[in-house]
Amino acid sequence: MKLLFTLTGSQLEALALMSGEKLKYCVPADLGYEIYTAGAAVDRYAKDVFLVVTNRQFMVLAGDQVVSRRLLKDCEKIRCEHQVGCGIITVTDREGNDSCVARVSMRQIVRASYAVRGAQAIVRSLKETGNDGAAEEITSSEYETYCEKCGRALPGTSRCPYCEGKLDIFKKLWSLCGEYVGKLVLISLSMLVISGMNMASPMVQRWFIDDALATGKGTWRDLGIFVGISFGFLVGAILLEVWKNLACIRLGSELAMSLREKLYYKIQILSLSFINKRKPGELMNRVSRDTGRIREFFEEVFGYMCSTLLTMIVSLVVMLMISVKMTLMSLAFVVVVFALMKIFWHHIHVIFERQWIKSDELSNSIQDIISGMRIVKTFGTEEREAERFAKKSAEYAEVSSKNETFWAVFFPILTFLLGCGTYIAVLFGGQNVLEGRMTLGQLVQFMTYSGYLFGPLGWMTHLPRMVMQMATSLNRIYDVLDEEPRIKDRDGSKGIEIKGNFKFDKVSFGYNTYEPVLENIDFEVKPGEMIGLVGASGTGKSTLINLIMRLYDPDQGRILLDGVDLRDVKVESLHSQIGVVLQETFLFSGSILDNIRFAKQNATLAEVIRAAKAANAHDFICKTPDGYNTYVGEHGYNLSGGERQRIAIARAILNNPKLLILDEATSALDTESEFLIQQALNRLIKGRTTFAIAHRLSTLREANRLVVIDKHSVAEIGSHNELLEKKGIYYGLVTAQLKMAEGRSEEGGQSQSA
Amino acid sequence: MENEQMDLLDLNINDEFDEEALKKESEELLEMRFLTADNAVFARTEGGFVSLKFGEKEYKRVGVYLTFPLTNPEEFISIREADEKAKEIGMVEALSQLPKDQQEMLREQIRLRYFMPVIKKVLDVKEEYGYAYWHVETSFGVCRFTTHMSGDVVVSLSDSRLLVKDIDGNRYEIPDFYALGVQERKKLDLFI
Numbered sequence: 001m002k003l004l005f006t007l008t009g010s011q012l013e014a015l016a017l018m019s020g021e022k023l024k025y026c027v028p029a030d031l032g033y034e035i036y037t038a039g040a041a042v043d044r045y046a047k048d049v050f051l052v053v054t055n056r057q058f059m060v061l062a063g064d065q066v067v068s069r070r071l072l073k074d075c076e077k078i079r080c081e082h083q084v085g086c087g088i089i090t091v092t093d094r095e096g097n098d099s100c101v102a103r104v105s106m107r108q109i110v111r112a113s114y115a116v117r118g119a120q121a122i123v124r125s126l127k128e129t130g131n132d133g134a135a136e137e138i139t140s141s142e143y144e145t146y147c148e149k150c151g152r153a154l155p156g157t158s159r160c161p162y163c164e165g166k167l168d169i170f171k172k173l174w175s176l177c178g179e180y181v182g183k184l185v186l187i188s189l190s191m192l193v194i195s196g197m198n199m200a201s202p203m204v205q206r207w208f209i210d211d212a213l214a215t216g217k218g219t220w221r222d223l224g225i226f227v228g229i230s231f232g233f234l235v236g237a238i239l240l241e242v243w244k245n246l247a248c249i250r251l252g253s254e255l256a257m258s259l260r261e262k263l264y265y266k267i268q269i270l271s272l273s274f275i276n277k278r279k280p281g282e283l284m285n286r287v288s289r290d291t292g293r294i295r296e297f298f299e300e301v302f303g304y305m306c307s308t309l310l311t312m313i314v315s316l317v318v319m320l321m322i323s324v325k326m327t328l329m330s331l332a333f334v335v336v337v338f339a340l341m342k343i344f345w346h347h348i349h350v351i352f353e354r355q356w357i358k359s360d361e362l363s364n365s366i367q368d369i370i371s372g373m374r375i376v377k378t379f380g381t382e383e384r385e386a387e388r389f390a391k392k393s394a395e396y397a398e399v400s401s402k403n404e405t406f407w408a409v410f411f412p413i414l415t416f417l418l419g420c421g422t423y424i425a426v427l428f429g430g431q432n433v434l435e436g437r438m439t440l441g442q443l444v445q446f447m448t449y450s451g452y453l454f455g456p457l458g459w460m461t462h463l464p465r466m467v468m469q470m471a472t473s474l475n476r477i478y479d480v481l482d483e484e485p486r487i488k489d490r491d492g493s494k495g496i497e498i499k500g501n502f503k504f505d506k507v508s509f510g511y512n513t514y515e516p517v518l519e520n521i522d523f524e525v526k527p528g529e530m531i532g533l534v535g536a537s538g539t540g541k542s543t544l545i546n547l548i549m550r551l552y553d554p555d556q557g558r559i560l561l562d563g564v565d566l567r568d569v570k571v572e573s574l575h576s577q578i579g580v581v582l583q584e585t586f587l588f589s590g591s592i593l594d595n596i597r598f599a600k601q602n603a604t605l606a607e608v609i610r611a612a613k614a615a616n617a618h619d620f621i622c623k624t625p626d627g628y629n630t631y632v633g634e635h636g637y638n639l640s641g642g643e644r645q646r647i648a649i650a651r652a653i654l655n656n657p658k659l660l661i662l663d664e665a666t667s668a669l670d671t672e673s674e675f676l677i678q679q680a681l682n683r684l685i686k687g688r689t690t691f692a693i694a695h696r697l698s699t700l701r702e703a704n705r706l707v708v709i710d711k712h713s714v715a716e717i718g719s720h721n722e723l724l725e726k727k728g729i730y731y732g733l734v735t736a737q738l739k740m741a742e743g744r745s746e747e748g749g750q751s752q753s754a
Numbered sequence: 755m756e757n758e759q760m761d762l763l764d765l766n767i768n769d770e771f772d773e774e775a776l777k778k779e780s781e782e783l784l785e786m787r788f789l790t791a792d793n794a795v796f797a798r799t800e801g802g803f804v805s806l807k808f809g810e811k812e813y814k815r816v817g818v819y820l821t822f823p824l825t826n827p828e829e830f831i832s833i834r835e836a837d838e839k840a841k842e843i844g845m846v847e848a849l850s851q852l853p854k855d856q857q858e859m860l861r862e863q864i865r866l867r868y869f870m871p872v873i874k875k876v877l878d879v880k881e882e883y884g885y886a887y888w889h890v891e892t893s894f895g896v897c898r899f900t901t902h903m904s905g906d907v908v909v910s911l912s913d914s915r916l917l918v919k920d921i922d923g924n925r926y927e928i929p930d931f932y933a934l935g936v937q938e939r940k941k942l943d944l945f946i
Contacts, residue, residue, distance in 0.1 A: 031869065045895045083866070083868070083869065084823070084867055084870075085869035085870050085924060085925055086867075086869035088867075090801070091801075097799070097801055098799075098801050098803060098814070098836065099801030100802035100803060100866065105924055106920075106922040106923040107922040107924060109922075145921055145922055146900070152885070152887075152900075354944060357945075476884070711839075712838075736776065
């Protein structure tokens with residue numbers, strides 16, 4: 001993302017830079033900046049307003065005027081505060097007074113927060129070292145949302161698909177067909193032959209009528225030849241047609257299959273940030289229904305469309321050769337039909353897009369209700385939910401019935417208009433024959449060809465709809481396929497054998513750049529150390545773990561694993577050496593065995609049992625009717641939360657990972673199981689670098705060091721005893737938990753005695 | 755339980771742990787505290803924010819949060835501390851209960867914090883490659899923005915009141931869909 005916009009000469013002059021002063025960041029601020037003047041100033045878009053950061057000053061430039069100017073050495077803090085639908089830039093002076101200096105809409109907020117972060121780095125450097133040399137240079141790897149050249153929205157890619165390469169729909173279609181060129185050529189050849197046969201038979205017909213029938217000189221032999229040839233063409237054409245249809249169906253299925261696979265693969269490798277933005281129902285639709293549309297198009301439309309078009313063109317040429325006047329007359333109505341089509345094109349497009357949207361909504365709401373079934377039932381709102389769904393369903397029905405009605409009316413009108421053309425041709429052709437300007441054979445041939453031309457025209461009116469549906473689906477599919485994963489291996493990425501040394505080097509991260517979740521995390525972890533992460537909910541503990549697992553990349557700073565930047569480690573190599581047990585334990589449909597073996601498919605049964613035993617899962621698995629073969633997942637054997645968690649633990653440790661991540665790993669267990677697993681885990685964490693999050697602090701007893709995260713950064717770090725002596729946040733947490741535990745046991749005692 | 759206690763720390767917790775303070779804090783969380791003309795005075799700051807004097811306490815800068823921004827923007831306004839935690843100081847039950855000048859101050863802060871232009875006129879909506887490009891006249895001036903082409907771009911708050919969300923996360927309000935001209939409504943066909 002661009003952080004240094006170019007200013008004009010007069011704007012640069014207005015800045016009045018001192019000697020040795022350099023422009024560092026310059027980004028637009030697009031909302032009104034004067035907060036109070038004239039009251040209405042806040043309520044408008046601002047043009048030509050820039051936030052300018054140099055190595056000495058922070059300025060707001062409006063037009064050719066600097067409206068706000070501060071020396072960075074006089075600032076305590078410069079922030080971009082996230083508001084609702086906008087952000088404000090505030091500067092805190094040395095006395096702790098906040099001033100609002102500029103305001104940006106969501107469109108510029110990411111850019112502005114980067115620039116402001118850059119300014120803050122200089123402020124910090126000035127404060128700590130007295131000069132700006134130590135300030136980190138802020139860059140942004142985030143993509144722009146709009147193309148700089150054409151102003152179109154970028155579909156989550158770094159390059160503009162329109163400006164670079166004009167990737168339009170047919171090119172996409174072409175690239176799609178690339179792997180199937182051979183088949184396409186064969187199909188096209190068969191189409192050519194079919195059209196040829198179709199074209200040839202009226203010629204034979206004409207010869208037969210003019211030379212054999214009309215002259216009265218024809219013999220039985222001529223009749224025999226005519227019937228024989230016609231019959232031969234017919235049979236040949238039908239056989240070829242059948243073969244061609246089969247080939248089209250196979251092509252369609254294969255295309256759809258390869259698209260589905262590509263999509264599925266893509267969705268898997270795309271970063272979580274992409275998946276989180278979409279609704280699951282929508283992505284599911286793209287994989288199943290949109291690829292289905294493509295298959296249908298190739299099966300039902302594509303083959304017929306090409307051969308028909310070919311036949312129509314040749315028919316038109318022959319018709320023109322017979323009589324230009326008659327052809328033009330019959331074509332007059334075709335023009336009318338196409339004019340109508342053009343007028344209704346936009347409408348047709350709109351109603352089909354709308355039908356899609358409605359059906360997406362419908363499947364989303366089914367998904368919603370089914371996943372939230374327990375909540376719906378416990379609150380007894382089945383009726384209301386059913387009503388809501390009925391309403392959605394009715395909306396969909398209304399839209400689709402409207403669409404169908406439209407076609408039901410529109411289509412017969414078109415057919416009628418096309419029919420009129422044929423009648424006119426008959427009228428004039430008949431007249432020509434009567435006057436002897438045309439032979440009977442020619443008229444019959446003309447009529448047959450005009451049948452070839454107009455017959456499919458009726459069907460052709462459906463074509464825009466079918467092509468449109470296909471194009472929409474293709475667009476939706478490529479929307480996902482064109483998305484570039486944010487997290488991917490670099491050119492120089494390598495696989496490493498993890499020893500377990502972790503170093504956080506001034507790491508900052510936020511799911512949205514303007515809302516940092518972690519700021520300036522800086523500590524080092526020795527190999528084999530167990531680190532307990534402590535802090536209130538929402539402080540960023542799980543986020544830190546996401547960064548360690550490289551589900552996201554830090555916005556600023558680096559994470560070094562054994563001295564190598566995590567971004568230079570092959571993702572696969574990293575993930576294969578991490579064992580993870582998360583708060584929400586997801587089991588896949590399949591047997592318990594499959595689930596435990598998830599990370600290491602070739603594990604022996606003995607290894608699986610050893611892992612299950614270590615996770616204290618062996619006993620309950622033995623008690624299930626099918627043992628390790630018990631089917632779990634949807635419609636499968638019902639496991640309790642604790643049982644699931646134990647399977648997840650077994651899954652994590654089977655791989656003998658170098659790095660262990662436990663995010664509330666034992667939260668769903670009863671005290672006894674937790675104790676047992678804790679024992680197992682304690683054995684397990686020996687010699688492995690372990691990061692553990694737990695709210696029950698007793699779980700972190702074995703931790704070598706505890707990292708307390710508060711207000712987005714590391715507040716305290718040290719061993720249990722060190723932190724207790726410090727009497728800070730950790731001390732407070734421990735005492736609060738003990739107090740609560742005491743309170744509970746007192747209450748328990750009372751109720752027992754009562 | 756005793757085991758755990760032994761394991762964790764060997765201190766006498768009772769004289770260190772301020773239970774009273776915690777209890778007080780949790781009660782404070784539950785309490786409905788209202789700021790009125792009698793107990794609170796707001797004033798503009800030089801930096802463009804408002805300060806608050808509430809009883810004996812003085813706050814250099816406070817945050818003004820709407821609790822029902824879409825339905826009741828002038829009621830139950832939560833006044834919070836300006837720091838990260840944004841602890842609630844109290845609520846203004848209805849803006850109209852405050853003196854005129856202070857009402858104005860709070861409205862300014864609300865305008866600063868909440869940005870949601872009202873679409874007055876739809877000039878053009880063009881669709882291309884899965885995005886819709888809007889050209890509209892808003893309460894903030896003429897503006898161009900882009901939305902995805904999916905069902906959740908336009909959210910209906912009521913039968914006629916709509917919210918449009920663009921790809922950057924800006925939200926635009928159409929207060930009354932039926933107040934738009936026929937031609938303009940037609941341009942929105944795709945989303946309604």
